[in-house]
Amino acid sequence: xxxxxxxxxxxxxxxxxxxxxxxxxxxxxxxxxxxTNYWDGYFAGRSAPLGRVPAEVVHAAFYNFAxxxxxxxxxxxxxxxxxxxxxxxxxxxxxxxxxxxLGDLVGTSGLAAAADLLAQASISAPTEGRVMYxxxxxxxxxxxxxxxxWHAGNMxxxxxxxxxxxxxxxxxxxxxxxxxxSALDLGIHPAESFGRIHHLPAAxxxxxxxxxRDRGLVDAGGRFTDAGRAAxxxxxxxxDALAEAPYASLAENELERLIELLGPxxxxxxxxxxx
Numbered sequence: 001x002x003x004x005x006x007x008x009x010x011x012x013x014x015x016x017x018x019x020x021x022x023x024x025x026x027x028x029x030x031x032x033x034x035x036t037n038y039w040d041g042y043f044a045g046r047s048a049p050l051g052r053v054p055a056e057v058v059h060a061a062f063y064n065f066a067x068x069x070x071x072x073x074x075x076x077x078x079x080x081x082x083x084x085x086x087x088x089x090x091x092x093x094x095x096x097x098x099x100x101x102l103g104d105l106v107g108t109s110g111l112a113a114a115a116d117l118l119a120q121a122s123i124s125a126p127t128e129g130r131v132m133y134x135x136x137x138x139x140x141x142x143x144x145x146x147x148x149x150w151h152a153g154n155m156x157x158x159x160x161x162x163x164x165x166x167x168x169x170x171x172x173x174x175x176x177x178x179x180x181x182s183a184l185d186l187g188i189h190p191a192e193s194f195g196r197i198h199h200l201p202a203a204x205x206x207x208x209x210x211x212x213r214d215r216g217l218v219d220a221g222g223r224f225t226d227a228g229r230a231a232x233x234x235x236x237x238x239x240d241a242l243a244e245a246p247y248a249s250l251a252e253n254e255l256e257r258l259i260e261l262l263g264p265x266x267x268x269x270x271x272x273x274x275x
Contacts, residue, residue: 005255006243010160012262013118015269016153019097020045022273026093033089034080043073045090048083049135061131063165064175066200087139094154095147101272105265106146114261115149117254122152124249125159129166132158149265156246163242167235176200176208181217181232184224191222 020026030041047058055071062070077086098106105111119141127134136155142148168178176197183194192198192205200208212218217228224232247255 004240004244005247006160006240008259009156009247009262010240010243012259012266013153013156015266016098016150017094017157019101019150019269020090020094020154023094023097023101025097025100026090029089029093029096030086033085035077040073040077040080043070044077044081044083044086047074048087048090049132049139051083051135052078062175063168064178064196066176066197066204091142091147091150094150095144098146098150098269102146102265102268105268110261111149111265112145114258114265115145115152117250117258117261118152118156119148120254121246121250121258122155122159125245130159130162133162156243159246160239160243164235164239166242167238170238171231171235173231173235177212177217178235180208180212181224181228181235184218184228185232189223191218 026045027038027041030045033041033044035041035044043058046062047053050057050061052075055074058074059065059067059070081089102111123137123141125133127137133155136151136158139151142151168175173181179194179196180191183189183191183197188194192209197205197208209218209222212228213220216225217231219225250258
């Protein structure tokens, strides 16, 4: 059975914006602004397109952080820099990482063509109900091909993320619960050891797992029940369906060309472990 278009593109596009979390250059750029820890830089860089909004808005838009985590960073980060400078630093660091990792692919006609097609897709979806995507859409599209590739990939990542939140809400699955289901889907057990939640207080983790057991989504051993597996599958299916819109703007031959062009870019990023 052929994968949905959005799933095929997700696997090819995701490594591009993921350099923000896996490479050194973005962290170095945020540190140069004056941030002394990773999470200040994360919240400043990712929320920057939203502007100086309250922590409650960032918490709602990001969805999958524990209560109070956003408030430990927002609005404090804006005492160090501005949203405009934070976004510029994030972009500069990601572009530098992509240039280093992609090496001889930079400057090729293939990368430039991939950036152009990805940019076309990234500005072609409706913005209604897509808070993070809409915020990024309001920013100028870079002209330089590597920066263009990153910005378009980042927009598509946040577009998919906005849709993923819709899918989670439709199933009544909270942000922290989503981490548990993702951990189990990745084969991580116990799910409480997953990197996105393992730092939470033991009592909070126990309450989180207890709630999922009460709803029949995990069993007594903390593994998927049939109902939990089905709920996770429905979330992923709906996420893929909601992520299709950007690619509808591309003709069939353009879509196949984009898939072809992204192949070596995505492979290079995955091979280096920086994606």
